[in-house]
Amino acid sequence: xxxxxxxxxxxxxxxxxxxxxxxxxxxxxxxxxxxxxxxxxxxxxxxxxxxxxxxxxxxxxxxxxxxxxxxxxxxxxxxxxxxxxxxxxxxxxxxxxxxxxxxxxxxxxxxxxxxxxxxxxxxxxxxxxxxxxxxxxxxxxxxxxxxxxxxxxxxxxxxxxxxxxxxxxxxxxxxxxxxxxxxxxxxxxxxxxxxxxxxxxxxxxxxxxxxxxxxxxxxxxxxxxxxxxxxxxxxxxxxxxxxxxxxxxxxxxxxxxxxxxxxxxxxxxxxxxxxxxxxxxxxxxxxxxxxxxxxxxxxxxxxxxxxxx
Amino acid sequence: xxxxxxxxxxxxxxxxxxxxxxxxxxxxxxxxxxxxxxxxxxxxxxxxxxxxxxxxxxxxxxxxxxxxxxxxxxxxxxxxxxxxxxxxxxxxxxxxxxxxxxxxxxxxxxxxxxxxxxxxxxxxxxxxxxxxxxxxxxxxxxxxxxxxxxxxxxxxxxxxxxxxxxxxxxxxxxxxxxxxxxxxxxxxxxxxxxxxxxxxxxxxxxxxxxxxxxxxxxxxxxxxxxxxxxxxxxxxxxxxxxxxxxxxxxxxxxxxxxxxxxxxxxxxxxxxxxxxxxxxxxxxxxxxxxxxxxxxxxxxxxxxxx
Numbered sequence: 001x002x003x004x005x006x007x008x009x010x011x012x013x014x015x016x017x018x019x020x021x022x023x024x025x026x027x028x029x030x031x032x033x034x035x036x037x038x039x040x041x042x043x044x045x046x047x048x049x050x051x052x053x054x055x056x057x058x059x060x061x062x063x064x065x066x067x068x069x070x071x072x073x074x075x076x077x078x079x080x081x082x083x084x085x086x087x088x089x090x091x092x093x094x095x096x097x098x099x100x101x102x103x104x105x106x107x108x109x110x111x112x113x114x115x116x117x118x119x120x121x122x123x124x125x126x127x128x129x130x131x132x133x134x135x136x137x138x139x140x141x142x143x144x145x146x147x148x149x150x151x152x153x154x155x156x157x158x159x160x161x162x163x164x165x166x167x168x169x170x171x172x173x174x175x176x177x178x179x180x181x182x183x184x185x186x187x188x189x190x191x192x193x194x195x196x197x198x199x200x201x202x203x204x205x206x207x208x209x210x211x212x213x214x215x216x217x218x219x220x221x222x223x224x225x226x227x228x229x230x231x232x233x234x235x236x237x238x239x240x241x242x243x244x245x246x247x248x249x250x251x252x253x254x255x256x257x258x259x260x261x262x263x264x265x266x267x268x269x270x271x272x273x274x275x276x277x278x279x280x281x282x283x284x285x286x287x288x289x290x291x292x293x294x295x296x297x298x299x300x301x302x303x304x305x306x307x308x309x
Numbered sequence: 310x311x312x313x314x315x316x317x318x319x320x321x322x323x324x325x326x327x328x329x330x331x332x333x334x335x336x337x338x339x340x341x342x343x344x345x346x347x348x349x350x351x352x353x354x355x356x357x358x359x360x361x362x363x364x365x366x367x368x369x370x371x372x373x374x375x376x377x378x379x380x381x382x383x384x385x386x387x388x389x390x391x392x393x394x395x396x397x398x399x400x401x402x403x404x405x406x407x408x409x410x411x412x413x414x415x416x417x418x419x420x421x422x423x424x425x426x427x428x429x430x431x432x433x434x435x436x437x438x439x440x441x442x443x444x445x446x447x448x449x450x451x452x453x454x455x456x457x458x459x460x461x462x463x464x465x466x467x468x469x470x471x472x473x474x475x476x477x478x479x480x481x482x483x484x485x486x487x488x489x490x491x492x493x494x495x496x497x498x499x500x501x502x503x504x505x506x507x508x509x510x511x512x513x514x515x516x517x518x519x520x521x522x523x524x525x526x527x528x529x530x531x532x533x534x535x536x537x538x539x540x541x542x543x544x545x546x547x548x549x550x551x552x553x554x555x556x557x558x559x560x561x562x563x564x565x566x567x568x569x570x571x572x573x574x575x576x577x578x579x580x581x582x583x584x585x586x587x588x589x590x591x592x593x594x595x596x597x598x599x600x601x602x603x604x605x606x607x608x609x610x611x612x613x614x615x
Contacts, residue, residue, distance in 0.1 A: 020437055048437060053467055055460035058426035062464060065430015068415050071437050073430075088457075092420050093427060096406055 004036045004170040007141060010151040011109075015074070016042050018156060022066055024050040024059060025076035034111065035170055038076050060086030063106040064093045064160075070104050072156050077110035080164060081121045083130060091134045094160055106160045112140070114204050114254065115168040116295025123289060126203055126255035127164040128231025137161040139186060140229050142206035143175040150186050150229065166204040168295075175210055177225070181238060187230040188238060194222030197308050198242045201227045202253035202262045208281070208299055209252050215301040221309075223250075231261050236268045243269050247276040248308045254297050256283050277308050316354055316515050317590050318602055323350040323374050324577045324587055325607045326383040329614055330373070330390070331546070334567035339390050341403040342565040346374030347579065348545035349477060351586035352510065353378040355518035356445060356475070359526050360413055363435075363442040367428040368417035369449055370405040371477075379412035384613050421482075422455030424448070425474060429461050432470035432535075443529050445473045451482035453494055465535040466503045472535040473525060479544045481562045500537045511541040513586040516593055543584040546571045575604045 015021055021043060028038040029049050041049055052059055059075050060083075066073040077083060083090070114125040131138035139154060141147045141163060154161055181190040192213055201209035206227040213225045224242045228234055243249050249269055253262040260282065269275050281299055283289075327345050334343055346353065353374035356366060360379075368375050376386055380397065389396030390404060397409055405419035415431070418424040428446035435442045452458055453476055465472050476496065480487050487493070500507040508525070510518055525536050546568025549558035571579065576599075578587045590599055 022433065022437060046437065046439075048433075050468070053460070053463050055464060057457045058429065058460035058464050061423065061426025061457070061461070062430035062433060065416075065427040065432075066434045066437075067430070068427070069431045069434020069438070071434040088420055088423055089426070092418065092423060093416075096408075096416060096418075099401065 001174050002170070003172050003174050004165070006144060006174045007147055007151070007165055008036055008039055010147060011038070011155065012041060014151060014155050016044070018072060019044055019046060020071060021047045021156065022050065022071055022073040023048070023076065024052045024062070024073065026052055026054055026078060028076045034076055034078050037109070037111065037165065056082045056085040057088065060089035060108070061093060063108065064089055064097055067097060067102050067104045067106040067160065072105040074155065075108045077108060079118070079121060080110040080112045080127065080130070081124045083108065083110055084124070087133060090130065090136060094134055094136065098160070103158050105156045105158055107155055108162045110162065110164055111167050112164040112204060114166050114295070116293040119292040120290060122295060123256050126257035126259070127162065128203065128255065128261050129257050129259055131162060131231045132259065135232055137232055138230055139163045140204050141165050142169065142204055142227060142229070143177055145177055145179045145191070146189050146227065146229055149182055153186060168204065169207065172207070175207060177210060183235065183238070187228065187232070187234050189227045189229060190224060190238065191227070192223060192225040194224045195246060196221040197223040197248040197250055198239065198246045199223050199225045199250045199252065200239055200262070200265060202251070202260070203255045205252040205254040205297065208254070208297055212250065212252070212299070212301050212304060216305055219305060221305070228261065228265070234261065234264070236265055239265065240268055240272050243275060244273040247274060249275050249278040250281070250304060250308070251278070252281040252297070254283060256285060256289065279304050279307055313516060313593060314602070316358060316519065317594050317599060318606060319354040319357070319378065320350045320515055320586050320590060321577070321599070321603045321606050322381070322610070323353060323377050325603070325610050326377050327373060328571060328573055328577055329383065329610055330387065331567050331571055332573055333387070335569060341390060341392070343390060343404045344371035344373060344565045345546060345568060346371055346544070347568060347571065348543045348585065349374045351513040351515040351518055351589065352475065352477065352540045352542065354515050355522050358519045359522045360445070361442070363440055364445065365413045365415055365431060365442070366445040366447060367424045367431065368414060368447045369421070369424060369452065370417070370419045371449065372407055372417045372447065373404070375447060376407055376409055376414060379414055380409050383610055387614055421452040422448070422457035425458060425461035426464065428472055429464050429470060432465070432472045433468060436470060441530050443471045443473055443526050445475060448474060448476050450476060450478040450480065450487060453496065454482070454491060459499070462500065462503050462505060462535070462537070466505050469533045470535055471529045471533060473529055474535065474537045476537065476539045478539055478541050481544065481564065483564045484562050486562070496537065496539050506534065506536045507539070508536070509539045509541065512583045513542065513589040514592070515586065515589070545579045545585060575607055576600050577603065
């Protein structure tokens with residue numbers, strides 16, 4: 001099964017259980033249904049599925065209005081950058097409603113443009129940027145385990161959050177890692193426990209970390225593999241404890257932002273433990289990052305392993 | 310149904326309440342910005358009179374007159390402006406976002422055009438819950454310049470939601486008159502282009518406003534459609550600034566801040582024409598009766614807010 005089919009299956013199961021929910025967004029029940037994200041959605045009779053106009057600012061306000069009216073809703077969005085048009089509501093309206101401990105749920109589920117072929121829009125690929133505007137809870141979904149836990153726990157729970165999916169991964173085979181640990185707030189996931197390095201992935205870079213872990217295994221090395229799926233303040237404790245043990249830290253972040261939460265981890269690690277070796281893999285923004293391109297992180301796995309050792 | 314005297318008392322209550330707030334504002338009591346609605350009383354009283362249980366109004370930053378009309382409690386509103394725990398929102402909201410959910414104001418927005426889409430969401434929630442209610446959104450001539458105004462009307466009509474959008478047109482955005490900042494906007498044409506019924510109110514006749522708003526509310530519910538009402542009004546209390554740069558006086562529409570030339574008066578009339586909702590009352594009710602009611606209201610408010 002590919003990534004987007006699995007995410008779609010999880011969403012379909014959750015929404016059909018709801019007595020009353022409004023699902024809305026452009027093209028969510030027509031055409032490709034956002035490339036499969038919203039395909040075959042079904043809801044109970046008291047609920048609605050709305051193929052909406054192209055009015056992102058208003059659609060954000062509608063979601064908050066539904067929330068004030070006690071009705072759960074999900075706004076599915078074709079591209080994260082469209083959400084820039086709704087920033088007013090993400091800050092001003094959300095800051096009003098969050099004071100009241102809302103009982104209803106509102107989730108925005110955008111597709112993050114993390115493949116470079118969309119051109120100029122691709123520069124905005126860091127979910128954390130938009131979440132940091134008003135300390136919004138936000139989650140990236142990268143594999144079978146985090147998708148299950150985040151969508152099942154967060155999609156329709158009271159309150160507001162943004163759950164981003166990766167366009168780059170849509171057609172990729174679903175990665176099914178094991179799970180060692182998941183923080184209760186679904187911010188930090190640990191997939192393996194190893195002795196030779198601590199690998200921490202940010203935003204949507206989990207597949208790169210997963211591949212690095214596999215390559216290390218081929219060389220008889222083991223690593224602890226983490227993914228940080230949220231940008232809001234993170235409890236680094238478990239990761240720091242692991243770095244204390246391994247002494248080697250690899251950070252992978254595919255964001256193009258100047259505002260990387262992985263820097264906070266690096267500071268914490270340097271402050272709290274002896275990091276004997278560390279490798280930072282981030283986007284090289286020195287070249288042409290405005291023209292359409294494949295936009296993958298260029299990672300020389302063998303060089304990273306050599307550097308660590 | 311409220312009688313004529315009741316409605317007149319409400320208009321006078323709003324006027325005196327705002328003038329009392331203005332007195333404190335003039336002496337520098339408040340740390341937060343306030344937006345007086347002197348001259349906006351007739352529409353606020355009419356809206357309050359037609360709202361039924363379950364109806365809600367979503368306000369803008371200039372919400373003082375609606376909050377007073379719905380809650381009828383000057384002390385609680387004053388305490389909120391003083392950011393006291395005894396305030397209407399426990400001192401947590403101040404003025405521009407002041408809401409009073411218990412009296413049908415779940416949200417007010419300090420951002421122009423922001424509240425219409427939230428109102429659309431509330432109207433959709435009423436639909437999903439099977440409730441026959443109207444959501445009223447208070448907006449203004451500044452907000453109709455925002456893209457979100459058009460977007461929200463589009464959504465309201467696309468979903469045929471029971472919503473009444475009130476555009477209080479006082480001609481000003483901050484200190485800039487419409488003629489100084491933009492071309493004319495024909496709201497009738499814009500709403501007509503979307504298939505939304507449009508009406509224009511003018512004259513500050515609270516009794517006529519109540520009657521027509523009641524009919525429009527019924528129309529919204531029966532035909533499941535939004536309507537747009539443009540209310541022509543004047544924010545009273547503007548003044549002429551005279552200084553070295555403006556020796557002959559410069560007209561100041563004060564937007565927020567106190568109205569320095571407005572003074573407390575037992576008969577709180579500010580203009581001798583229909584731009585003043587208090588003057589407009591005299592067409593229907595004997596002035597002596599109004600003055601008597603006015604003194605009584607002022608005395609009570611002064612005692613309550615002391």
